[in-house]
Amino acid sequence: MGIVSPGFRGRRRPAGATELPPGQYLTEDFPVLSAGPTPRVPLDRWELLVTTETDQQYRWTWSELMSLPTESPVVDLHCVTKWSKLATAWEGVSLDALLGGVETAAEYALVSSYGGYTTNLPLADLLDGRAWIAFRYDGRDLVPEHGGPARLLVPHLYLWKSAKWVRGIRLLVRDRPGFWETAGYHDYGDPWREQRYQGD
Numbered sequence: 001m002g003i004v005s006p007g008f009r010g011r012r013r014p015a016g017a018t019e020l021p022p023g024q025y026l027t028e029d030f031p032v033l034s035a036g037p038t039p040r041v042p043l044d045r046w047e048l049l050v051t052t053e054t055d056q057q058y059r060w061t062w063s064e065l066m067s068l069p070t071e072s073p074v075v076d077l078h079c080v081t082k083w084s085k086l087a088t089a090w091e092g093v094s095l096d097a098l099l100g101g102v103e104t105a106a107e108y109a110l111v112s113s114y115g116g117y118t119t120n121l122p123l124a125d126l127l128d129g130r131a132w133i134a135f136r137y138d139g140r141d142l143v144p145e146h147g148g149p150a151r152l153l154v155p156h157l158y159l160w161k162s163a164k165w166v167r168g169i170r171l172l173v174r175d176r177p178g179f180w181e182t183a184g185y186h187d188y189g190d191p192w193r194e195q196r197y198q199g200d
């Protein structure tokens with residue numbers, strides 16, 4: 001076997017791709033994009049709720065979340081408004097760790113936030129080390145403007161899929177569009193295929 005095996009892919013971008021997905025520009029700062037006011041959730045009342053397609057519920061308090069193994073992903077962010085920010089450093093719990101004990105045959109997830117925001121994606125895209133419940137950014141507790149105390153982080157899709165102030169994950173047999181998807185944004189949102197709007 002060679003040093004680089006035939007199936008090898010860089011961790012941050014598909015093989016053969018340029019540094020930025022099509023149509024994106026680089027930014028150094030970290031813009032805040034919120035469709036409404038920033039909710040403030042006290043940690044002693046915070047909870048994360050996973051509901052399966054058979055209405056089984058799994059709950060984590062803040063301290064239960066903190067007791068799960070954490071990871072420190074360094075990832076590129078791509079917003080559909082065309083800014084990209086490279087090599088952002090996070091700390092969080094992988095969805096693999098969170099959903100490991102959840103029994104489901106569902107193929108879709110509808111993620112919801114404190115404040116009412118929702119976004120959908122295939123359940124598979126939350127797994128295999130590709131998504132986290134993130135609560136630290138750049139060495140500090142995640143600030144409310146960027147989704148603190150905890151947000152979803154799914155960096156391989158456009159950033160609107162990374163629900164800030166994450167509160168619930170509903171596992172569904174049939175796909176159901178979220179807030180921006182209902183407004184005409186793409187159901188999947190792969191930045192490398194420039195899936196910005198329905199029909200892209």
Ligand SMILES: Nc1nc2c(c(=O)[nH]1)N[C@H]1C(S)=C(S)[C@@H](COP(=O)(O)O)O[C@H]1N2
Pocket residue numbers: 030031032033034035036079080113114115117145146147159160161162163164165
């Ligand atoms: N709850 C919630 N999550 C959200 C949003 C929002 O309005 N509400 N905006 C989304 C969009 S469009 C983007 S680009 C990113 C922005 O994250 P940032 O404000 O940390 O840059 O959050 C996503 N998650």
Ligand SMILES: [Mo]
Pocket residue numbers: 033079080081159160
């Ligand atoms: Mo966005």
